[in-house]
Amino acid sequence: MKSQGIKIQENIPLAPFTTFKIGGPARFFCEVSSEEEISEALRCAKDNNLKIFVLGGGSNILISDDGFDGLVIRILNTSCIIHDTSIECGAGLSFSKAVGLAKENSLSGLAWAAGIPGSVGGAIRGNAGAYGGEIKDCIESVKVVEIMQNANLKNKNDNAKLKIFTNSECGFNYRSSIFKQNQNLIILSCVLKLEKGDKAGIEAKMKEVIGKRAQKIPTDPSPGSFFQNPTVTNKNLIARFEKDMETSCRDSKLPAGWLIDETGLRGKKIGGAMVSEKHANFVVNIGGAKAQDIMMLASYIKMKVRDELGVQLKEEIQYVGF
Ligand SMILES: Cc1cc2nc3c(=O)[nH]c(=O)nc-3n(C[C@H](O)[C@H](O)[C@H](O)COP(=O)(O)OP(=O)(O)OC[C@H]3O[C@@H](n4cnc5c(N)ncnc54)[C@H](O)[C@@H]3O)c2cc1C
Known part of the structure; x- marks a missing residue:
């Protein structure tokens, strides 16, 4: 080609x-x-x-x-410019690098994201979040290349157009954004809006977050949380969760990991795929897993949760090439 x-x-x-x-x-x-x-x-x-x-x-x-x-x-756009209270960075910059640069420059607002892998672009597209934080709260604007699908364009080079989205135009939602809904938008860069902070305080918060993650997150290869936390209408199930976990359910969302645990699937294996022993919403590759193994295990989890608890799980991860 x-x-x-x-x-x-x-x-x-x-x-x-x-x-x-x-x-x-x-x-x-x-x-x-x-x-x-x-x-x-x-x-x-x-x-x-x-x-x-x-x-x-x-x-x-x-x-x-x-x-x-x-x-x-x-x-691979890893450009990065630090301003007074913002960081302008390329979509290909690793998200953890952006979090580290914010800390180095005493800019607060991203400590919750310490330890989240992937790129800044991927984080924006899926509105990455953890411990009460979401990237949507730090986005000032996002620069995208929009794929123009119009086949009648006179100029063959007019197949893409630059566009800037302000925060309110990004359609952010739980693990979603306009960039997830519209496949024609490729994120090129963004401006992260932060606040002047105290470097030692930011560092301490990041350490706390990393410590919490180390206790919960499996080290075997995975794509992070496999399923989104579903919104549940069954009041009995919510009451069961609240009693069991001694915590209150927020926005009627139950943790997918708790639901999977309720079906007893922790540790369930198909080929090289396993429901992690450490966290039931992580499907891990315990060695030589095929995509087929993962798909079969994911289908089995969905079936068990639907049949036993009446809840339909939806993948947080993206399937590619199926
Ligand atoms: C161990 C582990 C822990 C994790 N913990 C968390 C967590 O705490 N919170 C959380 O939210 N996520 C978590 N994740 C999931 C993952 O890290 C995030 O979803 C991350 O933001 C994905 O970014 P990525 O660059 O890796 O995207 P990819 O996996 O490369 O792509 C994901 C999707 O985004 C699209 N995409 C990527 N870049 C762009 C772009 N520039 N423009 C348009 N579309 C694009 C891809 O086409 C694809 O559809 C975790 C993952 C792992 C492995």
Whole structure:
């Protein structure tokens, strides 16, 4: 496949680009850092009638054993400019690097995110959150490349357009945003709005968060929480949770991990896939897992939770190439 400025490789294994360490190859693969490079990748895909998949840090996806039969565009824009109370950064910057830079510059607002893997772009798309924080609360604006699907464009180069979304235009919601709903939006960079803070205080909060995460989060390869915490209407189930966990249920959402635990699936294995012993909402790769093993285990979990508790779980992770 011909391209002027970007290198397009063929048949590239994708498993190493994911935290799950699972999945087959990309038929075509390229790495891009700028609007121009994204546009060129999109042009190549269009000219060759290929589907695209935008890859960030690969920490929230399951790639099929057959891989992805199209062009994988890996976002590598890691630019970063520190302002007085904000950070302007590329979508490819690792989220933990952004959190660390905020601390180094005594900017508060991101300590809750210490330890979350992946890229800034991926975090924005899924409105990443932990311990009461969500990235939506730190976003001033997001710069995107919008894929123009209009085939009648006179100028072949007009296949992509730059756009800036303010926070209120991002449609943030629980683990969602307009960028998740609209596949034509590729996040290029953002401005994180923070506050002047005390470096030692920020560091202490980050340490606390990392300590809490270490107790809960399995170290085996995984894509993080597998299912979203569902909104539940069954009052008896909510009362059972509150009694069992000695805590109150917020916004009628029950932790998916608690629901899975209630069905006794902690430790359940199919092939190399297992419901983590440490946290039941983590499906982990205990060695050599196939995407097929993960899919079978995920279906089994959903069936058990639906049949026994009447709750329909929905994946937080994204399936790629299925
Ligand atoms: C051990 C572990 C712990 C985790 N803990 C948390 C947690 O506490 N809270 C939390 O919210 N998440 C958590 N996660 C999940 C994951 O880290 C986040 O969802 C992360 O923000 C995903 O970013 P990514 O760059 O890895 O996205 P990827 O996995 O690369 O992609 C995920 C989706 O985002 C899209 N995407 C990626 N970059 C862009 C872009 N620039 N433009 C448009 N679309 C894009 C992809 O196409 C894909 O659909 C955890 C994961 C792991 C492995």
